[in-house]
Amino acid sequence: PSIPNDLNAFWMPFTANRQFKKNPRMFVGARDMRYRTADGRDVLDGTAGLWCVNAGHCRPLITEAIANQAAELDYAPAFQMGHPKAFELANRLVDLAPDGLDHVLFTNSGSESVETALKVALAYQKSIGQGSRTRLIGRERGYHGVNFGGISVGGIVANRKMFGTLLTGVDHLPHTHLPAKNAFSRGEPQHGVELAEELERIVTLHDASTIAAVIVEPVAGSTGVLIPPPGYLKRLREICDKHGILLIFDEVITGYGRLGAPFGADYFGVTPDIMVTAKGLTNGVIPMGAVFTSSKIHDAFMTGPEHLIEFFHGYTYSGNPIASAAGLATLETYKQEGLLTRGAELGPYFEDALHSLKGAPHVIDVRNIGLVGAIELEPIAGEPTKRAFSAFVKAYEKGVLIRTTGDIIALSPPLIVEKQHIDQIVDTIRTVLGEVD
């Protein structure tokens, strides 16, 4: 396909994309670990698209399932009517999820899954007679999508400051980033517990009877792969239980094998009340999200004493046939190829490769867990993001796609990645770090 001459109509809001329009980098094809660019080059995908193409690109099982479904039953509503694949997918997901997460609500994205989870949490509290529990607690540097609820609980101030009050009654836990400590390999166990105790401080401030839920990413992804110190999530769980607060995990990135286990909840051995997923659910190919809840929550709506509480929620495309078919084929691919535990097998190799960048120019920290990692660069004084962005452009020119967030390079290759791909990604980063200012 040729590139249109006029690139103005498509509004790409991010600042970096202003630069893009002067020098467009476009993909026109993809297969397995690689993209094909408009100028005919192959680019190794070090990021699984946007952390979503976990099984690699254009996988036949998935693309055929989508084509077949589109030809057979293209759309069916999921209100009052249904179709078998959505139910089949829900069953498969519940089988895969940690014990105790027994029901699924379908959405079309991570952002919608977050909104769904927050609404379920508030409505659940009301349905069990805890209507005073309206406060929500997020975490600094948490990312929960771009909708109003998500930016309210999200911990990126710049994303919410132009929108006024947003959701009121939101507090943020401190983030879990321990600079220059490499929280994953050298964390101090007691530190995780101490950090989680910050939740007790917020509870004391507002009283538990006003707090509905806490939402965190098990590992904060898009703000730079911030891995919680040992004991952190377990302690959060304990404090939530003690005070009747729901715990929500946003697993949009950590779900579907990214950490080397099906979900972050499995990896850390901590089960939330509500689990938010999207991206890898359909291999990033068709928009779809799934929000898992415990039976306790589901039953309060469906069989509890106040089950007639109005909960008007659902999207036109929730559990639509084509997305459901894509989800089923994706789960089948993960299963057939053992991809959900591949991060555990390749994790040590990935870790060694990443950590070999520790002495490279500008590198101030390296972090990794499963098949996700970050290389943090010293920002250029007065010009934040410039150095990492320039590394991104140079790596792309050398045939490797990396992602940058601020001055952090993030890596999350498709789970089909092989050792030689990891070597190519890391060697390219080493080279470009030697070339950037």
Ligand code: PMP
């Ligand atoms: N939550 C998390 C943890 C995410 O990483 C993202 C997307 N990067 C979202 C929510 C939002 O997902 P989407 O872009 O599909 O709306």
